[in-house]
Amino acid sequence: MLVNMDKYEDVSVLDDANSALDREAARLASLIYTHTSQDGTYASPIHGLYVNRYSQVEAADDVHTMFSPVICIAAQGNKRITVGKDAYEYGASRMYIAPVALPVAMKIMQASPQIPFLGIGLYLDPQRIASLLPMVFPNGLPEVRNRSACYVIEADLAMMNAAARLMACLSSPDDAQMLAPLVKDEIYIRILRSPIGVYVAETVLAESGMQQVAKAIDWLQNNFSQPWKVADLAELVHMSESSFREYFRSATAMSPLQYQKVLRLQEARRLMLSSSIDATTASRRVGYLSDSQFSRDYSRFFGCPPTRDITRWRQDQQQLK
Incomplete structure (x- = not known):
């Protein structure tokens, strides 16, 4: 009976490689700790x-x-x-x-x-x-x-x-x-x-579509509270509106307006948690004009209305302490 030793050598090499990877992961974990x-x-x-x-x-x-x-x-x-x-x-x-x-x-x-x-x-x-x-x-x-x-x-x-x-x-x-x-x-x-x-x-390649999207994202991060149109943002980064929408969604898994909405909601929550301001004040600071629209968007994103969410979060933090 013939035995294919190459098969066993392949398994041995694979086991050695996995062991070496595990050792390197353990070394990295030790350094982080x-x-x-x-x-x-x-x-x-x-x-x-x-x-x-x-x-x-x-x-x-x-x-x-x-x-x-x-x-x-x-x-x-x-x-x-x-x-x-x-x-x-x-x-x-x-x-x-x-x-x-x-x-x-x-x-x-x-x-x-x-x-x-x-x-x-x-x-x-x-x-x-x-x-x-x-x-x-x-x-x-x-x-x-x-x-x-x-x-x-x-x-x-x-x-x-x-x-x-x-x-x-x-x-x-x-x-x-x-x-x-x-x-x-x-x-x-x-x-x-x-x-x-x-x-x-591609995100760092000069004048590529993805670099243009990265520039648009940078603009949004600094201007998310301001009103704007997708066509104007596309023009700002020298892209057609249709191409800009396509590239933006592929790069972020959301539309430009959805991206802005998430930025606004995250910042509003941060303001309420860190500055103890009420929901109306926070919503105005991030660009909302309607309390009811802010409450609806916030509830859909975070799972409950602003006041209840912040109260629950603070109670959870007290329990952890």
Whole structure:
């Protein structure tokens, strides 16, 4: 009887690769834990790098926030990010990538005091990424198809190793200053060379449709309380209205007006929570003219009217304390 030893060698190689990936994820988790004293999200001394540590599954409500263009890498635990109607989950040795700024809802799905959620985020630097494009795509970008607002992919051994080395730079001010920028470039290059690299590349390519959408998003973030028309915003970024609508939805999973509405509602909620102002004042500050329309939009988005939502949120925080 003949035995195909190549089959067993392939299994052995695969097991070794998985073990190496697990070890690198454990190393990254240890470094994150070392540099975080308690639960929370922390900016680091390395420009553009932040770290996450959460030791419990969060309450029923998602956390609503604004995400800048980012690469998130999880070392352990599990997290869900919702954009529009689409939900994305990523856990150990997986990456979440958002090529453009997005209003999102986040929730920790798997975490405990013994095995907390641990991850890092690295903001995408448009200038650095643009400078790397000629090296990664010397013949120009390939055709872009099936664009999405976000992407979740596996982080291979090389990417996990780079993430761990970036975190290790936090242990030395000299390394953080001199070596971290090189490791960040490595991470950007590995993303650009990945299956979703072209989607990141097109957002920094001069005069591309996605770069124009990124400019429109930047304008919206600074002017969401003002009245405007889609045709005027399209003209501002030098696109036809139909093309602008198509590109915008493919990049954000929502229309320009829906995007503005989410920005307004998130900011209104932030104002009520942080400044203790009432719903009417908050709605006016973000651009609403009708209390009833604000209440309807708020209820559909957050699940209940403004006053009840804020009261419930504060009660939940008191219980956590």
